[in-house]
Amino acid sequence: MDLELRHLKIVRAVADAGSLTRAATVLGLAQPALSTQLKRVERVLGGMLFVRGREGVRPTALGELVLERARVLLPAVCELQEDAVRLARQGAQGYRLGATHGPLLGGLVDRIAQDEPDVPVTTYTSWSEKEVAGSVADGRLDFALVGVCGESAPPEPGRLAWMEVARDPVHVMLAEGHPLALAPPREVELAELAAEAWADVPGDGCFGDCFAAACVRAGFTPASVYEADTASCVHLVQVGRAVGLCRATFPATPGVVTRPLAGTPLLWRHLLGWHPAARAAARAPEVLERARAAHSEALARAVAPRRPAG
Template sequence: MRHLRVLCAIADTGSLHKAARQLGMSQPSLTTQLRRIENALGAELFARERTGCRPTPLGRSVLSRARPLVSQMATLVTETRAAAARADGPRLRVGSTASRALPGWLRRLRHRLPGTDLALHMDVSANALLRMVAAGQLDVAFVHEVEGCPLRVPDGLVRRVLVDREPQFISMARDHPAAAEPVVDLTDLAADRWMVDPTVDGEWDGLRRVLAEAGIDPPVLHADYHTAASLIVLGEAVAPCQPTSGPREDMAIRPLRDDPLAVRLLLHARPGTPIDELYTELASAYREAALRAAAYRQWLLRNGSPLLRAA
């Protein structure tokens, strides 16, 4: 069954790198596992191309049989876990993309729902989290939707909008020339190398659109944001970041003029989940994180944000 899940993940993502991230393993390990599967079957299941992996005719045949088995096994595991949770006590399975509001949200949920077992699942892919909610593997998911790149939301989920348009700021080295200004123009960063994580749904497409509209074509490096931070502080790159990002002595975080980059913050849940209670605690946690970040707090003041009135 593990091998079948590997094949389905590669086919769904079209990339060994993305599939490895989705499965929580390294790309070399995934490549080795795929090679063993193909050696056992005596034929290639995927054609490796410059743009990714594409199933061969045999691969499509194997996938047509594998997908129902993987789906049935997922349903079996979900139903078994749900039955065990009902027997052992209340449980809330929370999914989330990265957010500075997450620790405060979990703290508030533990206080509001005493005795509830809180399970957390993190993923860079909002679409993957939404699929897990629809499949019954999660009860609720807090996700980011890049402006201009709508998420693929499965039918039947309940939704609340936390922030309709959250501006994305820019992180750069503390001694970057643009860091001397409180607000940065995109054209001031035209000569910089930009870093973006292509595994974050919509991130690369959204950035590419904004850069094109600004008439600039800077060099772009695809990497995860943990790698990006080490290069940013050295002045080797700049990168988009959440406005709630905390202060660092070796890094400057600035808003972009006219806020061309933005995301929408959404809470999705299965029907029957107490989404209004969860939303209330998430909104309080987000407000706390927003007001704690100095650059974002100033942006909220300039724009007369309702977050300040709520506070």
């Protein structure tokens, strides 16, 4: 029989517990089974490891030697396993991108594919910015592309590094037959929409609270809010059942007209996050540059009228 790590764990457990009975309980073994395994380890090592007495067990000189080495080897192997898992999760190559639903993930993937056509890219999306950020913090993803409302702090601020990709004013989506859509393009006061039903996508950030607060400041409470996926929200707007909220990068969509909200009562910040100790951190500057380029392209494709400068 060759000596294995599990044998060293048995020796350490017996020494730490001070008795075979307590060690068997810790290891989840029957005491006779533990005694048998310990005897096998002692035969392999050539002598007794413990002296048994009324008050329990104490290590022999050989036992002390084995324990001294075990207490070095076992933590080192555990650390090796943890490092190996983290490295495997980070991936030796490629990009693992996580994002909440928005216009930038596709543009970022496209730019990476153009610049590095042979490098694999995998993506994961979720309504939860906390879930995406947590996956980066735990090493399951390399980068998080999320949005936060206004100046709100991003998730996992103590574990991840964050950089701002861009800022977008939040616009309103209207059916093309809506009176405000038929009128000459202009900024819309939020109060003009007080009687409307609203459609919005879910999320675990503070955007819903910020929207409710903006409505209160405008003098009303939303009559109803439909929480649905992006396609359903757009459909409700197209058929005139609701108005919706979108970023300035919202693409041209049949049956939908977008207008900026006067005074910019709501703001959306696109952020890129990564773990500063991860291997992928070295690529963060180029990923950030590509994400900013993707935002510029999305903004150029949007049809919402721009607010005049000054």
